[in-house]
Amino acid sequence: MSIRSERKEEHLKLAQMFFNKEKYNSFDQMHLLRPALPESKVDQSVLATEMFNKSVSAPFFINAMTGGSKQSLIVNQALGKIAHQEKIALALGSASILAKEKDQLESFYVARDEDPNGVLIVNVNPETPINAIKQTIKELQADALQIHLNTVQEIAMPEGDRNFIWLDQIKNILDQITIPVIIKEVGFGLDQNSIHLLKENGIKFFDVAGSGGINFAQIENARNDHDVSYLEDIGLPTVISALMAQKESVNFIVSGGVRNPLDILKGLSLGGQFVGISNVFLQEFNKNSFEGLQTLISNWKDELAALIAIYGKHDLASLPKIKKYYDLPLKNQIDQLI
Known part of the structure; x- marks a missing residue:
């Protein structure tokens, strides 16, 4: 097994070791009226969208996890298989490894094989050669490409990169x-200045992936x-x-620390078009296998529809209109930063 593959295996094991579904985060300081x-x-049926x-x-x-x-x-x-049966989108973990280890393609392609017509998102780092990105997109028939920004992880990583001049490559x-x-x-969250800079340079889609969930540092x-x-x-x-x-x-x-359907509703009420979940789904799979995760996702759809009803809404477009209020520590941060 290559060093890169070993690192992927270590990440999976450590994510399980540090997992804490009850971990306190900013969603706990946000409330909906x-x-x-x-x-x-x-x-x-109100959940259906494009x-x-x-x-x-x-x-x-299902947001980016592994590969x-x-x-x-x-x-x-x-x-x-779950994405296909539940008809939800799936983002794969970083496929940058394929630039140097093409034999690892199968560990990504199995997802497309199981879900031939569903929404599949490929994930790479900004340093990935453009030819490798194009080939990966073609092989996996990807519907979108995630470019991940992981400077803190790279600094914490023993073998991590130290050059973060990425804008031209993006x-x-x-x-x-x-x-x-x-x-x-x-x-670790996208900041407003970076969002603005990337927006000015043509980027139209963002995944904020804030703190509160898995911590790669x-x-x-x-x-x-x-x-x-x-x-x-x-x-x-x-x-x-x-x-x-x-x-x-x-x-x-909206992603980062999403633990339950109420967190999903809060993410949508903040204006997120979609909400991504990684570690909760991964650990449910580790604990209760395929059937357990599929049941969880099916239940979450039922529960999210129920939450939308008890908050008096009838469609996804109206969710940002739900009145929100914040505990003082978070409100203080919002007042200073936004």
Whole structure:
């Protein structure tokens, strides 16, 4: 097994080790005002929407997790099958490994094989050669491309990159790729200045991926021979990053610390077009296998439809109109930053 594949396996194991579904995050400091008389009814059909010109059954999806190793092949095959059966989108983990290890393609392709017509999103880093990106998109028949920005993870990673001059490379990718391009953080949140700069350079889609869920500084610190735990707390909370994206009037996905259907509703109420979930789904699969994760996703659709009804809404477009209020610590941060 190559060093890159070993790292993928280590990430999966450490994500499971550090997983805490009850971890406190910014969603806990955000509240939605619920009408006692909602004048609505539960209807799961209100969840149906379109994502990159394809129909999906819900506005939440399986966000980037893994790929490029034996274990990730097993995971991606299951995720592809679930995405197909539940008719939701799936984003694959970083496929940058394919630029140097083409034999790992199968660990990604199994997802497309299981879900031939569904929404499939490919993920790469900005340094990935354009020819490798084009080939990966072609092989996987991808509907969109995520470019992940992971500077904190790279600094914490023993073998991580130290050159973060990426804008020109992102622009080059954007110029040569015909499918939608999404800029995605990896759990430390997109800030407003970066969103604005990328918007000015042609990026139209963002995934804020704020802090509150999986922490790659913590994961890489566990692989390190010296302590860089001080990096674990420098991320932007998901709620704040989403509000920054909202202020920039861009199309954005809310992810980072989403643990349940109420968090999904909060993400949609912040203006997110979609909500991405990674670690909760991964650990449910680890714990209860394929059937457990599929049941969880099916239940979440039922529960999200029920939440929309009790908050008195009848469609996804009206969710940002739900009145929101914040606990003082988060409100203080919002007042200082936005």
